[in-house]
Amino acid sequence: MTIDTPVTTPRNAGTTGSISLVGIGPGHTDHMTTRARAAIAEADVVVGYVTYIKLVADLLDGKEVVRKGMTEELDRAVHALEAARAGKKVALISSGDAGVYGMAGPTYEVLFQAGWTPEDDVMVEIVPGASAINACAALVGAPLTHDFCSVSLSDLLTPWPVIARRLDAAAAADFVVALYNPKSGRRTQQIVQAQALFLRHRRPDTPVAIVKSAYRRRQQIVHTTLDQMAEQEIGMLSTVLIGNSSTFLRAGLMVTPRGYANKYDVDQGFETREGEKAGRSLSSGLLGWIEGVRAEHASGLGLTELARRHRLPADYIEQVLATPDEHEPTEAGAEETEA
Incomplete structure (x- = not known):
């Protein structure tokens, strides 16, 4: 990969600098890790987007501060490397986690382009930090208790067909989905297109939470539904959480069940349902499901019908049918203990 921004990082003999890619969390210093605060305290130079610099302003006394604009990620990384080559300790900050839509990736690209290696x-x-998805989820309830994913709607660097395919796949797979960078002054239709793709697979009344500026001064939380989502006030400081088919809203809290009702009768003191065993895979788990598919196939159902019934690729069904018999691990060998 070629970085267009020039990288001029001469080594200074006898100097050893460092770069700490610091995730500062959602925006309030109460939610920063001890290591994040220490990395900033140790730094000679702090580099970051102007808004993120403001969020940690009380930690920056006596430091060289380099403020960069929103689209100057590579410039931030280049400046950090040049300062580190000069023997300085640099804290390059990102909101949330530096490795989640943050500065870790661009920085490594610049580092490798400059010939850097771990040696x-x-x-x-x-330095990891709580991402926006964690912060927003904590404010609205427990929407991420089951499988989830995140998709950025920014098409500044990613072609829209790629984003659309990811949205469609996530919607079809029934993930809880967090939408990052959902809308800006120029990008107003991406959230509308995302809504249309999700409505192909989800009920119109699917719960949606829109969180703006989580744990910051202008925090705002809106609970809505999928069919009303695009009509709400959404901007670049917003994160949109779309529930799955099981997510519900109750008492102002968005909750995605973990799935205990599949195994336990919640109305009968959480007694194990008939055919299920505590601490073991569901009867409809992998091995039980394979047994069922084999029985269906033996009864005369072909690959096409089995694929349609289970909403899985026919070649995968064929592979499953050819899988040798296996058995659940013995209790002594079992590793799962959650349920």
């Missing part, structure tokens, strides 16, 4: 004099550390 280099410049030490690089990633």
Whole structure:
């Protein structure tokens, strides 16, 4: 890969600098990790997007501060590397987690373009932080208790067909989905297109939470539904959480069940349902499902009908039918203990 931004990073003999890619969390210092605060305290230079710099302003006394604009990610990384080559300790900050739509990726691209390796004099550390998806989920309830994914609607660097395919696949697979970068002053139709794709697979009344500026001064939370989602106030400081087919809203809280009702009768003191065993795979888990598919196939159902019935590719069904018999692990060998 070629980085268009020039990388001029001469080594200074006898100097050893460092770059800490610091995730500062959602925006309030109460939600920063101890290591994140320490990395900023240790730094000679702090580099970041102007808004993120403001969020940690009380930690920056006596430091060289480099403020960059929203689209200057590569410039931030280049400046950090040049300062580190000069022997300085640099904190390159990202909101949330530096590795989730943050500065970790662009920085490694610049580093590798400049010939850096992990054995280099410049030490690089990633300091993890709570991502927007974690912060927003904590504010609205427990929407991420089951499988989830995130998709950025920004098409500044990613072609829209790629984004649309990911949205459609996530919607069809019944993931809870977090939409990052959902809308801006120029990008107003991406959220509308995302809504249309999700409505192909989800009920119109699917719960949706829109969180703006989580844990920041202008925090705002809106609960709505999928069919009303695009009509709400949404911007670049918003994260949109779309529930799955089981997600519900109750008492102002968005909750996605973990699935205990599949195994336990919640109305009868959480007694194990007939045919199920505590701590073991569901009767409709992998091995039970394979047994059922084999029985259906033996009864005369072909691959096409089995694929349609289970909404899975026919070649996968064929592979499953050819899988050798297996058995659940013995209790002594079982590793799962959650349910």
